[in-house]
Amino acid sequence: MDSLIKKIHQAHQECSDCPSPKVVQQFFEELLGLLFPEYAVQKVKSQEEVSARLILLKETLSAILTRNRHLHQGEGGELASRFFSGLEQVFDWVNQDVDAMFAGDPAAKSRTEILRSYPGFYAIAAYRIAHLLHQLGVKLIPRMITELAHSRTGIDIHPGATIGQYFCIDHGTGVVIGETTIIGNHVKIYQGVTLGALSVDKADADLKRHPTIEDNVVIYAGATILGGKTIIGKNSVIGGNVWLTKSVPPGSKVYYQTQMYHEEGAVTDLYVFKQEFDEMG
Template structure:
């Protein structure tokens, strides 16, 4: 028991601030409520109130960063300032995302429904907030934010991914978007889609391991697209349960791939059932 106590004591001393998941989750929920009053604990109807709320959250973020200097290489207060300077761009992108989800889903009766009820939207908000921190050189905290959203929505988006305007995740559950994924503008993906890596070797950590998705691409449920050299050309449609590890040109339509036994050759051949360029 004494040995265990010593080990635990050392781990606690090495983690004086950390920061705790609760602190990071509260920060994200404050940002969420600031950007979208649907999630706010109180409505801020006056501009002065909004300004005061921004200063309150800015101060909290600054304190988190100052107390956890090991998570970044800059000045905590300055990073907090830069975060709020970039927050308007995040807000504008999220408004476009809401509109894209509303335009692309005939079941949606209002944009309020999208904001309040759609797990894909919640996950995209977490990603865009986390990505802003990630681009400012902050470590760990962005991952804690996206993993918090992952636990609530089933959507796993790495904050290091690059995602363009008017991004739409429909249904959402089971979506995985890897760290070096690049997604263009006006892309729509459905549940169970994986944009992943072909290699899990640690030596490849600094390489582009995940695919690039061009503008106006639609990826249907259960599709898996792997590899840093895999490029999906713009205006392409990827059907449900497709498995892709090679690039396809613009305006392609990949409906699905199936393995079929060929009795003449006594082998299992792979067929692309339909691919229209």
């Protein structure tokens, strides 16, 4: 027991000061509830109340950042001000994401249904808030926010990823979007999609390791797309369970074609690549 006590004490001494997950979670969920009343414990009654709550949340973030100077290079109050200056764009973009999910899912009966129950909304909202902090150079806290969403939804989006407007995640469980992924506008992905990295050395951590997905791409369930040089051209469709480590041009369709075969036959599943050019191409 003495040995265990010593080890625990040493771990506590070596642990860097940082906000607890509960503190970060409370800040995020209070902010989410203010931005989207479907998540609020109580709706606000006036514009003055909105202003007062924004000021309070700004003070909360400032205090978190001030107490944890090792997580950023700036001054806590200034970073908090810059974060809240950028919050309107986050609000607008998340609403666009909700529009994309509503338009892209025939089962969705209303925007309220998406806001209250869709894991894709929660994960994307967490990502966009965390990404704003990430852009300001804040360390760890953005990852804590996206990992909260990961634990609740099964959707893992690194706050360093770059994601455009009108982003739709349908179902969502098992989605992985890596740190250097770039996603364009009007992209839709389904459950189990991985936008990941090929195995690289730790020394290459600062290089682009994850794929680029251009505008108007649909990626179906279970597809895996890997590599920093891999580009999925605009207006492409990537079928379910496809494995890609090379780029495909715009207007492509990539999918697996499953065939029946007799036990004495030699026919197996086929990998099919189909490229469609528009009339101007």
